Amino acid sequence: MSTNITRALKMLKNLPRVNLSNLRPLPGNESKKKDLSQRGKYAGGKSGRSDKGQRNTGNLPRLGFEGGNTPFYMQIPKEPFYKGWHARKSYKQIDMHFLQRMIDLGRIDPKFPIDMASITNTRLFHVNVEKKEHGFWLTEAGADSFTSCINIEVQWASEVVIAAIERNGGTITTRYYDPLSLLALSDVLRFFKAGKPIPRCHLPTQDVIEYYTNPKNRGYLADPDLIREDRWELSQKYGYTIPDVDAEIEKMMAIRKDTRQVFFNLEPGWIVNLKEKCIYKPTDSEYVEYYKS
Template sequence: MSATKGVNISEYALNLYKNLPKINPTNVKLNPGEKRKRPHVGKRGHHGHSPRGAMQQLAYKFLGYEGGNTPFYKRIPIENSYNFGHHVRREYPSLSLYQLQLMIDTGRIDPTQPIDLLKILNTKIIKFDRDNYYGINLIDKGMDLFCAKVNIEVQWASELVIAAVEKAGGNIITSYYDPLSLSILKNPLNFFAKGEAIPRRLFPPKELVDYYSNPANRGYLVPFISNSNSEFQVDINGFNSASIALWAKKLETAQKFGYDIYFHAGGEQTGDLPVKITLENINDFWKQPTNSNSHTKYPPFPSKLFTLKNPTQIFEGINPGWVVNLKDKLILKPKGDAWKTFYGGMYMN
């Protein structure tokens, strides 16, 4: 303050500004701890990258490349490829006749009882770990070694498999299970614990009706469909022309592969001895017996081995609409005719 005593402040500042060096890039310093980012010199594009794409820098362009323009195959409308929707198509895991014979020999499956999808899943040999699994495809591997007399229900089978099972004296049926029924069969205890009524098994979709109603495929709808029209006919015992057509196909398959089929009719006419089926006597098995006191016919599947499941049943011996109580170990059966109409209609016993 003493140096500037008696001097004008404005003049003092002006003289100080004249004596100080001018501000230029050489005497301007950064703040302590600050680093200056060096600019990218001689670079093209943004942030040091080339403006050209990776495909433009290729020495040899791939087939169909049009210099960055939309390719021709993307400009046309979408056309489904040969495997479009493969992840939702119905698949049938294979079970060979050799595996089936091995499971019977090792005691995993009882051949004296009907074999359905639930009993096959209980063996833990085949796992349904995908949502598009719709049942078992019985294949002909090991058909020369198969000798078990079984009544088996599968979802898909070839003519060789059908011939191998029937040659051994057994019976094979192809049946359809809807996705809800399959989810219940995967874990029945989990479903029973919910305390819900067992739903009815739905009929196959339109594209599968012909397969499961064809006697050549041993479809489970054959005894319930009349040959005269496409409507479902109530015939729980199978006494119609469709049953005769089923046995006619059995006889045709037997003649094609060179073996005989027999029929255990029972009763006073044949006793317990099996009767060989031919074209001449195939219609006689559906005639009334000569005994006037008897009012029954010879059924197409009379014994326990040839028991057919109701087309609306999921579990053998348990009708739709029943509730399984695991805690009390009881089966609750509804009363009245309303539940029969809703859950099974004409197919309920």
């Protein structure tokens, strides 16, 4: 007797706990639901449907219909603040104090140009394209304590941030990327493993074209001569002198991407094969002309 009790207790111990997710009726006690689409099977008549109305015909009103009354969304006044909200761009914010900390800890190498791929490769920041995030916004926090000489590319920056970087001999460029290019830059390893060709970056949309063509914002579409003049004017405004740098650092500071280029040293249309450690380049004249146009 004791052996059977022990065996039963052991079986109960191994059984899952009873909860709402694993409750089931006994076999044979389930009532079959009527398939109302087949009216001839259930004694004719209304076949389980009501006499009149929506339950009988199966027609429901459209979404937002309030029985003929003026709908709620038409009664409230229009708010111009939300005009064009679906097309507004958001940016992931990075302050200069955290940027200096990443450089000091070795997560970012200041000897090479810094772009969105360099920041996302640290695994500390991620750009969510589905939530309409269009890159990084370098904020002013920690601008007084920033001491690194870097060549950085971001999507949005203020005048104080530009002055803090150029005060140390560095350069900054504000750059626009379309959604396909953002997907490639947000996760470089995943994009290269997919075996897709590097996309050709599109030009800015109409709402931001003025920002990226303004030399005061260091836009990548601005005139280089006007940017050089504005660098001197900004140094006079904030009272600093742009320091001289070595020839190698000056050469690194002059590195820029083409307007259609997404990655440094990689052209649009190329396919990076990580497994074979090689790069496939298009040879057809039509493809070459398309990616270079």
